[in-house]
Amino acid sequence: MDLTNLHWLSAAEAAGMIRDGVISSVQLVEACLARVRDVDGQVQAWAFLDPEHALAQARAADEFRLSGQPTGPLHGVPVGIKDIIDTADMPTENGSVLHAGRTPSRDAAVVSLLRGAGAVIMGKTVTTEFATRTPGKTRNPHNPAHTPGGSSSGSAAAVAAGMVPLALGSQTTGSTIRPASYCGVYGFKPTHGLVPRHGMFQLSRTLDHVGLFARSLEDVALLLEQLAAHDERDPDSRPRARVPYRAVVAQEPPLPPMFAFLKTSLWDRVDGDAQKAFEELVDNLGDRIEEIELVVATDEVLEWQRAIGGAEMAISLRREGDEARDQLSPALRSRIEQGRAVRAVDYLGARANIPELNGSLIELFEQRYDAILTPPAFGTAPAGLESTGDPAFCALWTLCGIPALNVPLMQGTNGLPLGVQLVGARHRDAQLLRTARWLVTHLEASSTP
Amino acid sequence: MDLTNLHWLSAAEAAGMIRDGVISSVQLVEACLARVRDVDGQVQAWAFLDPEHALAQARAADEFRLSGQPTGPLHGVPVGIKDIIDTADMPTENGSVLHAGRTPSRDAAVVSLLRGAGAVIMGKTVTTEFATRTPGKTRNPHNPAHTPGGSSSGSAAAVAAGMVPLALGSQTTGSTIRPASYCGVYGFKPTHGLVPRHGMFQLSRTLDHVGLFARSLEDVALLLEQLAAHDERDPDSRPRARVPYRAVVAQEPPLPPMFAFLKTSLWDRVDGDAQKAFEELVDNLGDRIEEIELVVATDEVLEWQRAIGGAEMAISLRREGDEARDQLSPALRSRIEQGRAVRAVDYLGARANIPELNGSLIELFEQRYDAILTPPAFGTAPAGLESTGDPAFCALWTLCGIPALNVPLMQGTNGLPLGVQLVGARHRDAQLLRTARWLVTHLEASSTP
Numbered sequence: 001m002d003l004t005n006l007h008w009l010s011a012a013e014a015a016g017m018i019r020d021g022v023i024s025s026v027q028l029v030e031a032c033l034a035r036v037r038d039v040d041g042q043v044q045a046w047a048f049l050d051p052e053h054a055l056a057q058a059r060a061a062d063e064f065r066l067s068g069q070p071t072g073p074l075h076g077v078p079v080g081i082k083d084i085i086d087t088a089d090m091p092t093e094n095g096s097v098l099h100a101g102r103t104p105s106r107d108a109a110v111v112s113l114l115r116g117a118g119a120v121i122m123g124k125t126v127t128t129e130f131a132t133r134t135p136g137k138t139r140n141p142h143n144p145a146h147t148p149g150g151s152s153s154g155s156a157a158a159v160a161a162g163m164v165p166l167a168l169g170s171q172t173t174g175s176t177i178r179p180a181s182y183c184g185v186y187g188f189k190p191t192h193g194l195v196p197r198h199g200m201f202q203l204s205r206t207l208d209h210v211g212l213f214a215r216s217l218e219d220v221a222l223l224l225e226q227l228a229a230h231d232e233r234d235p236d237s238r239p240r241a242r243v244p245y246r247a248v249v250a251q252e253p254p255l256p257p258m259f260a261f262l263k264t265s266l267w268d269r270v271d272g273d274a275q276k277a278f279e280e281l282v283d284n285l286g287d288r289i290e291e292i293e294l295v296v297a298t299d300e301v302l303e304w305q306r307a308i309g310g311a312e313m314a315i316s317l318r319r320e321g322d323e324a325r326d327q328l329s330p331a332l333r334s335r336i337e338q339g340r341a342v343r344a345v346d347y348l349g350a351r352a353n354i355p356e357l358n359g360s361l362i363e364l365f366e367q368r369y370d371a372i373l374t375p376p377a378f379g380t381a382p383a384g385l386e387s388t389g390d391p392a393f394c395a396l397w398t399l400c401g402i403p404a405l406n407v408p409l410m411q412g413t414n415g416l417p418l419g420v421q422l423v424g425a426r427h428r429d430a431q432l433l434r435t436a437r438w439l440v441t442h443l444e445a446s447s448t449p
Numbered sequence: 450m451d452l453t454n455l456h457w458l459s460a461a462e463a464a465g466m467i468r469d470g471v472i473s474s475v476q477l478v479e480a481c482l483a484r485v486r487d488v489d490g491q492v493q494a495w496a497f498l499d500p501e502h503a504l505a506q507a508r509a510a511d512e513f514r515l516s517g518q519p520t521g522p523l524h525g526v527p528v529g530i531k532d533i534i535d536t537a538d539m540p541t542e543n544g545s546v547l548h549a550g551r552t553p554s555r556d557a558a559v560v561s562l563l564r565g566a567g568a569v570i571m572g573k574t575v576t577t578e579f580a581t582r583t584p585g586k587t588r589n590p591h592n593p594a595h596t597p598g599g600s601s602s603g604s605a606a607a608v609a610a611g612m613v614p615l616a617l618g619s620q621t622t623g624s625t626i627r628p629a630s631y632c633g634v635y636g637f638k639p640t641h642g643l644v645p646r647h648g649m650f651q652l653s654r655t656l657d658h659v660g661l662f663a664r665s666l667e668d669v670a671l672l673l674e675q676l677a678a679h680d681e682r683d684p685d686s687r688p689r690a691r692v693p694y695r696a697v698v699a700q701e702p703p704l705p706p707m708f709a710f711l712k713t714s715l716w717d718r719v720d721g722d723a724q725k726a727f728e729e730l731v732d733n734l735g736d737r738i739e740e741i742e743l744v745v746a747t748d749e750v751l752e753w754q755r756a757i758g759g760a761e762m763a764i765s766l767r768r769e770g771d772e773a774r775d776q777l778s779p780a781l782r783s784r785i786e787q788g789r790a791v792r793a794v795d796y797l798g799a800r801a802n803i804p805e806l807n808g809s810l811i812e813l814f815e816q817r818y819d820a821i822l823t824p825p826a827f828g829t830a831p832a833g834l835e836s837t838g839d840p841a842f843c844a845l846w847t848l849c850g851i852p853a854l855n856v857p858l859m860q861g862t863n864g865l866p867l868g869v870q871l872v873g874a875r876h877r878d879a880q881l882l883r884t885a886r887w888l889v890t891h892l893e894a895s896s897t898p
Contacts (some may be wrong), residue, residue, distance in 0.1 A: 311793030340794050344760030347793035350765065
């Protein structure tokens with residue numbers, strides 16, 4: 001057993017090996033910590049990481065297993081947590097100097113769920129300022145001169161660079177899908193309300209989602225299976241029957257899936273390189289894909305997204321905006337001002353579009369398509385660290401609250417990753433992951449001579 | 450059997466007699482129609498009433514029963530429906546010339562539930578303009594020079610005048626409790642979301658409730674038992690275990706209830722007459738009642754109520770406000786303008802107070818009190834028909850979405866009815882009705898020499 005490469009194991013592989021006693025959690029966490037030492041000087045994915053505390057959890061996990069007690073599905077596996085998600089044993093600073101040194105007294109719902117599944121909470125990953133647009137320190141692990149995307153910058157980069165197999169982020173516009181595409185990992189935004197948000201910094205009740213990062217589809221399903229839960233403290237959480245995500249993603253779809261290729265009116269602004277890659281992908285899928293157009297204009301969607309997100313953000317950051325304006329970035333200050341100016345009727349009008357939009361998408365999904373296939377972003381990670389890139393390709397799916405997945409399938413001519421975004425029907429998260437697996441398998445088969 | 454007074458039967462009595470074949474639904478409905486002919490020229494409770502159609506339903510109910518098929522709990526019993534609640538077989542005009550002749554294609558959820566219980570849908574009762582403040586034609590059945598209250602004017606008056614034993618209304622501020630007090634009947638606003646609102650004109654998703662009118666507590670419970678149901682088409686409806694409301698209201702409370710007497714800062718504006726009546730009532734209850742104060746100021750509550758109700762109304766009436774301003778009353782026009790000016794942050798800030806308010810009320814209910822006892826209005830029905838009176842005493846309970854009941858217990862020196870408002874804990878609707886029965890029984894016993 002080569003212990004020096006354990007950090008590239010998938011979570012499912014690692015959990016299996018720990019369960020079977022092939023490796024220990026301490027060995028796995030040590031490999032991940034070694035990887036952090038090797039690469040994080042450049043990547044800077046972590047807002048907080050105490051190696052001793054991570055190892056202490058790993059030791060406890062190993063002792064627990066050796067005591068013969070039954071272990072959870074992530075027993076001994078390290079997970080990175082975006083620094084807007086509360087942890088009782090580590091600071092949670094929300095990417096702002098205003099919350100520097102903030103130490104919550106309780107774990108967020110998702111952190112409790114992870115601990116219940118046996119996970120080691122590795123550390124806190126870098127977020128942009130309050131999960132908005134002003135970047136943190138993280139760089140793209142594929143090229144440090146490029147942004148990792150945001151706002152879940154550290155989570156995407158940490159998973160991509162092999163520092164942890166799994167990480168949690170969030171998405172209010174495109175904060176999971178976009179960095180996943182830029183960093184070349186799977187990023188999943190589940191159906192709104194499926195994963196409880198209690199204990200996560202609330203930017204927008206209507207738009208906030210917990211985001212999942214992993215390097216394999218099986219790992220996305222494994223992680224989602226731990227996190228999909230009812231929690232009354234999240235007002236949008238509802239009791240639901242348990243779905244065996246891992247089992248569904250492993251199934252062959254009953255029929256080969258049918259994809260809807262959606263360029264949107266943003267297509268003209270997509271990099272030529274990326275346009276070409278998408279066109280090849282569509283060619284490759286032949287009669288399994290059809291180009292579609294939506295009735296709704298992207299500009300309108302972005303306007304609704306701004307009204308809802310802006311007003312709700314202005315409420316969430318009311319105290320900060322009133323009492324500590326100077327310590328907010330100028331960009332955030334100006335977004336708060338814009339949010340404060342939104343009229344209630346425009347806010348409510350924008351929200352009223354959500355069920356209508358979902359109604360038209362349900363038809364599309366029920367009548368013909370298993371998934372919409374569309375770019376996650378305008379191209380590969382932009383050069384420079386002053387912006388985290390444009391989330392416009394993610395806004396509609398976030399607004400609708402339907403599942404969206406970045407599949408790290410392609411590469412730009414610059415060598416940087418380029419993802420494919422798949423979007424599925426509300427509460428068909430498991431089927432979307434299964435459709436994605438079909439796509440990956442199909443493309444692997446067709447590219448093998 | 451004296452068939453000329455059947456219209457004064459309670460719904461429970463009438464349903465029992467129909468079930469046992471003592472009277473027919475046709476006889477009951479004929480008696481109610483005769484009462485309408487006698488008194489409605491003066492009261493004017495009905496926006497739509499087709500005697501032939503009501504009798505046709507009654508005949509069908511009688512035939513169904515005679516066929517030996519099992520019948521529902523309201524089999525053959527006529528119910529009045531506020532004219533903002535859709536009926537597939539009658540117009541629903543929402544109290545506005547703008548919707549004159551509007552004929553919905555489907556029954557509202559509550560109308561379907563009533564038909565399922567065997568009820569005869571008697572007709573549509575007068576509402577104020579779009580269930581807001583501009584009065585309809587109805588007069589107080591106790592004195593035609595006085596308002597019946599609103600917005601459920603016709604429902605309260607029809608039940609009070611013996612034209613139907615039951616009626617449905619609605620409450621967005623005080624539209625059920627206030628007219629029930631003015632007209633001297635039971636009026637009940639259940640917990641928010643308990644009774645589905647699909648197919649009822651939506652003024653405000655946050656504040657709208659279906660309201661119930663009856664002349665006995667048993668009838669309130671009987672009616673609620675038919676209406677408390679989950680309906681996915683109402684976004685605030687949730688699946689819940691069935692509660693046997695009638696059985697609970699018939700029970701003796703495990704302990705004599707404890708009441709919290711709440712004057713609020715509005716007390717100084719309460720009629721001297723009503724103040725005196727309340728003080729006597731409190732004396733009568735002795736050590737079963739304690740005066741309390743709330744931390745929240747009534748002015749603040751009214752401001753939050755205006756922000757939420759105003760903005761949501763401005764959205765609901767957007768088209769009418771844009772395209773047909775001239776056909777709205779000046780008062781409604783001006784309220785729409787005010788609603789349009791509300792900022793989203795103020796709207797959201799107001800809404801954020803609801804869970805906090807409920808938190809503080811839960812403590813009060815869990816620690817000591819079975820019900821809050823407070824005025825339903827500033828006194829008996831004001832003279833004049835140009836206003837439906839002031840709903841301020843109802844605003845907090847509507848905002849909190851907790852159950853509120855008008856108990857027609859008292860009289861002003863002018864001979865007009867004066868109610869007592871009881872308020873209970875969220876989702877303890879059944880217990881509140883039981884507490885009310887204790888109160889009524891206790892006062893009857895103590896007033897008997």
